[in-house]
Amino acid sequence: MxxxxxxxxxPSPAAPxxxxxGSSVPQDPAAFVQLFTKxxxxxxxxxxxxxxxxxxxxxxxQNTNLVIWSKSASFDPGTNFFAWACQIARYExxxxxxxxxxxxxxxxxxxxxxxAQESIQQNDDLEHRRQALEACxxxxxxxxxxxxxxRYQPGISGKEVAAGLGRPQNAVYQSxxxxxxxxxxxxxxxIAES
Amino acid sequence: MSTDFRFEIFPLLEALCEHSLTPAGRDRLExxxxxxxxxxxxxxxxxxxxxxxxxxxxxxxxSQLVAFAERAxxxxxxxxxxxxxxxxxxLGGLLAGxxxxxxxxxxxxxxxxxSDPVISPNLANHPVxxxxxxxxxxxxxxxxxxxxxxxSPTPSVMHPPNPAPAAVVAATVPMDDASVVSxxxxxxxxxxxxxxxxxxxxxxxxEWLRRVYLDLLGHIPDSESVDRFLADGRRNKRSLLxxxxxxxxxxxxxxxxxxxxxxxxxxTERPIDRAGLSKFLREQFRQNRPWTExxxxxxxxxxxxxxxxxxxxxxxxxxxxxxxxxxxxxRIFLCRQVQCTQCHKHPDSSHGGTMSEFWELNSFFQQAEVxxxxxxxxxxxxxxxxxxxLIDKPEGGPTHYEDLRGVMNVAYPRFAGQEINPDSTIKRRxxxxxxxxxxxxxxxxxxxVNRTWAHFFGQGLVNPIDDMGPHSPCAHPELMEALTEAVxxxxxxxxxxxxxxxxxxxxxxxxxxxxxxxxxEPVDGALPLFSRMYLKPxxxxxxxxxxxxxxxxxxxxxxxxxxxxxxxQAWLADFYSALENEENxxxxxxxxxxxxxxxxxNGDLVQRAISNAPGTVLNEIARTNADxxxxxxxxxxxxxxxxxxxxxxxxxxxxxxHRREMPGAEPLGDVFWAYLNSTEFTVNH
Numbered sequence: 001m002x003x004x005x006x007x008x009x010x011p012s013p014a015a016p017x018x019x020x021x022g023s024s025v026p027q028d029p030a031a032f033v034q035l036f037t038k039x040x041x042x043x044x045x046x047x048x049x050x051x052x053x054x055x056x057x058x059x060x061x062q063n064t065n066l067v068i069w070s071k072s073a074s075f076d077p078g079t080n081f082f083a084w085a086c087q088i089a090r091y092e093x094x095x096x097x098x099x100x101x102x103x104x105x106x107x108x109x110x111x112x113x114x115x116a117q118e119s120i121q122q123n124d125d126l127e128h129r130r131q132a133l134e135a136c137x138x139x140x141x142x143x144x145x146x147x148x149x150x151r152y153q154p155g156i157s158g159k160e161v162a163a164g165l166g167r168p169q170n171a172v173y174q175s176x177x178x179x180x181x182x183x184x185x186x187x188x189x190x191i192a193e194s
Numbered sequence: 195m196s197t198d199f200r201f202e203i204f205p206l207l208e209a210l211c212e213h214s215l216t217p218a219g220r221d222r223l224e225x226x227x228x229x230x231x232x233x234x235x236x237x238x239x240x241x242x243x244x245x246x247x248x249x250x251x252x253x254x255x256x257s258q259l260v261a262f263a264e265r266a267x268x269x270x271x272x273x274x275x276x277x278x279x280x281x282x283x284x285l286g287g288l289l290a291g292x293x294x295x296x297x298x299x300x301x302x303x304x305x306x307x308x309s310d311p312v313i314s315p316n317l318a319n320h321p322v323x324x325x326x327x328x329x330x331x332x333x334x335x336x337x338x339x340x341x342x343x344x345x346s347p348t349p350s351v352m353h354p355p356n357p358a359p360a361a362v363v364a365a366t367v368p369m370d371d372a373s374v375v376s377x378x379x380x381x382x383x384x385x386x387x388x389x390x391x392x393x394x395x396x397x398x399x400x401e402w403l404r405r406v407y408l409d410l411l412g413h414i415p416d417s418e419s420v421d422r423f424l425a426d427g428r429r430n431k432r433s434l435l436x437x438x439x440x441x442x443x444x445x446x447x448x449x450x451x452x453x454x455x456x457x458x459x460x461x462t463e464r465p466i467d468r469a470g471l472s473k474f475l476r477e478q479f480r481q482n483r484p485w486t487e488x489x490x491x492x493x494x495x496x497x498x499x500x501x502x503x504x505x506x507x508x509x510x511x512x513x514x515x516x517x518x519x520x521x522x523x524x525r526i527f528l529c530r531q532v533q534c535t536q537c538h539k540h541p542d543s544s545h546g547g548t549m550s551e552f553w554e555l556n557s558f559f560q561q562a563e564v565x566x567x568x569x570x571x572x573x574x575x576x577x578x579x580x581x582x583x584l585i586d587k588p589e590g591g592p593t594h595y596e597d598l599r600g601v602m603n604v605a606y607p608r609f610a611g612q613e614i615n616p617d618s619t620i621k622r623r624x625x626x627x628x629x630x631x632x633x634x635x636x637x638x639x640x641x642x643v644n645r646t647w648a649h650f651f652g653q654g655l656v657n658p659i660d661d662m663g664p665h666s667p668c669a670h671p672e673l674m675e676a677l678t679e680a681v682x683x684x685x686x687x688x689x690x691x692x693x694x695x696x697x698x699x700x701x702x703x704x705x706x707x708x709x710x711x712x713x714x715e716p717v718d719g720a721l722p723l724f725s726r727m728y729l730k731p732x733x734x735x736x737x738x739x740x741x742x743x744x745x746x747x748x749x750x751x752x753x754x755x756x757x758x759x760x761x762x763q764a765w766l767a768d769f770y771s772a773l774e775n776e777e778n779x780x781x782x783x784x785x786x787x788x789x790x791x792x793x794x795x796n797g798d799l800v801q802r803a804i805s806n807a808p809g810t811v812l813n814e815i816a817r818t819n820a821d822x823x824x825x826x827x828x829x830x831x832x833x834x835x836x837x838x839x840x841x842x843x844x845x846x847x848x849x850x851x852h853r854r855e856m857p858g859a860e861p862l863g864d865v866f867w868a869y870l871n872s873t874e875f876t877v878n879h
């Protein structure tokens with residue numbers, strides 16, 4: 001698996017001469033990068049749950065990564081990286097929410113709070129669920145699989161899929177909803193069986 | 195999981211994923227997720243599915259992606275911009291970024307790391323970057339020190355002498371209002387889940403509106419405010435209202451009433467200037483002065499009661515060798531019962547509570563003295579007391595007291611382990627004010643938290659409210675700790691404390707118990723879980739002021755302000771009889787008693803309210819041209835802040851039909867009378 005586009009814009013490495021940047025470097029850089037990297041997808045999913053919109057989640061992941069990076073020295077390697085990162089991410093969401101407070105579709109703080117907790121709790125079997133999803137995608141009827149693939153091309157929305165297929169928007173939404181439900185149930189079943 | 199529930203949530207989730215969720219749908223989704231654990235779980239899983247599909251699609255091999263895009267063809271106009279961005283970032287920017295990151299990270303240790311871009315292609319397979327995505331860490335949460343400016347400039351408050359236990363992660367988490375509120379919510383939910391209860395549903399707007407008016411302003415909302423709030427479609431209308439109410443003049447007035455009652459009781463017998471004390475408090479609350487300042491001024495006040503309002507607090511309690519002053523100071527500000535230790539040790543003496551401690555505190559009041567200012571009255575030919583002043587006489591040395599065996603002991607002024615210089619030149623009350631607000635500030639903050647919490651929930655975190663200490667179990671120690679911490683860090687900002695509490699989930703819960711939280715019944719002696727709003731009987735002041743808001747009965751009689759205030763005092767006097775005891779505390783005979791009921795039903799005020807005199811609310815409603823149902827609804831909103839239930843409409847309408855045929859008073863008066871005398875009216879729920 002490769003990494004995600006949402007990696008941070010990192011400050012130029014030109015500055016550090018003579019160990020001047022020593023204070024902002026984590027205690028064990030290699031280990032930190034590893035934790036950082038493997039937390040990218042969980043963090044993205046965490047942020048998506050808090051915002052409901054992939055575009056916001058992407059943007060916030062960038063911001064969160066920058067903060068994680070700038071705070072890397074304060075991370076205590078003996079502790080839970082993901083939980084630490086989630087606190088930063090949650091804070092970024094609240095900040096973001098305040099900046100765009102006029103947006104009528106933002107979630108409430110209370111909602112963000114409950115979902116954040118729930119997401120952290122549900123993070124543990126994320127990888128199992130992802131593998132189950134892969135298997136479940138294979139089992140979809142080819143027509144459904146194609147529709148889902150079209151829908152999840154980067155930057156494509158259901159509306160555009162509908163336009164591309166020349167089908168009514170509502171009908172496409174319904175189909176997508178049905179397929180997602182099938183996938184969700186399939187994942188549940190596989191997790192329960194394993 | 196019930197089918198109904200899935201039936202409702204799936205369309206909302208689908209709409210969310212397809213960007214077609216309406217604000218109303220979003221509200222409903224929020225409500226479901228907040229209220230139901232199953233919905234919450236489903237929401238997170240659904241979004242994980244949605245997110246994984248989105249994320250993984252972006253990771254598909256670039257050539258595949260391009261091919262796929264070419265096959266799809268039709269989206270040529272919309273796709274390329276974003277697609278290009280993804281491709282560029284994923285292949286160029288990403289790897290360059292990751293490389294730069296690695297370089298910066300490693301630069302200190304491995305300066306020989308080649309910066310040749312030739313390394314890039316291998317990076318995707320770098321063991322570090324392709325590490326399995328698993329998170330099985332169960333190690334404790336570290337703290338995040340985000341650079342959020344604190345409202346208090348005092349550096350010492352950031353590192354209190356007794357740091358919170360490791361469990362309290364909040365200690366260094368940002369102190370903005372949102373974080374404190376979510377901390378409260380988090381701790382509350384953890385408690386509910388530990389205790390296997392589910393919180394009640396969210397209170398309806400009408401229920402919550404009446405509650406927040408009573409708690410913040412001390413009276414119910416008038417019907418105009420009810421109409422406006424219920425019609426308001428903004429989703430943040432509750433927080434907007436809280437802000438509005440906190441700037442309302444009645445907010446400071448309400449706090450002043452509450453604290454005046456605590457500080458000097460309700461009795462008007464004492465020779466003090468109650469109005470002066472009230473005015474001092476009102477100003478302090480209106481300007482939202484730090485609580486430490488208010489306490490310090492009350493404890494160390496000097497001067498003529500007519501000029502220095504805060505002096506009236508101690509003037510009320512300096513009799514009997516300042517024993518009442520000692521006890522009241524500890525009970526009101528620190529929620530500590532020390533008066534029993536005046537004569538014997540506290541049953542649990544591990545937390546102080548010894549005789550010497552009582553007298554050491556008492557010793558701070560040793561210099562305080564009441565001076566009567568007399569003036570010759572030519573009419574009576576005598577010197578008469580015109581006012582009283584609180585002064586400190588320059589006296590030093592210890593306080594003497596007799597213990598149980600009749601042995602005389604001495605006590606020097608000492609508080610929170612700090613002994614002060616007992617010389618006559620040192621003003622002891624000023625020293626006490628200093629110590630309470632510095633050495634004793636955590637205790638002061640905890641007491642403020644407990645009182646404020648109890649004000650809003652009807653139950654303190656520790657009960658009885660004013661008997662805190664290791665012998666009193668705390669309903670939620672972590673929450674108490676977190677709020678105490680926050681109060682200290684906010685520099686004792688009472689308005690913010692109120693805001694945090696009023697914004698918390700628990701404050702928005704309905705008072706109706708469910709099968710899942712029926713066990714949460716503090717009246718039965720259990721520790722309160724706050725999984726629903728407990729009922730609070732209205733105080734005499736709340737009841738009176740609410741009656742006026744609901745009925746405008748005061749407009750029916752002599753309507754100038756002094757007369758109205760005199761009426762208020764006379765009316766209130768009937769509601770409580772002061773039971774004076776050694777500690778100068780008074781108890782009120784109030785709370786749904788028979789006498790109160792009779793007074794409500796037949797009292798002059800209520801009679802005037804339903805007299806249909808011009809200017810009253812009843813009269814205003816009765817004389818409109820609206821139909822009967824609308825009029826009943828207006829009366830219901832005026833009295834209870836909600837719309838009439840169907841059953842009420844049926845009963846009232848059939849009654850009104852009979853009355854219409856009879857001559858006499860306005861029949862709607864009976865409807866109003868029934869509403870005003872309902873238990874619902876006399877309870878804050």
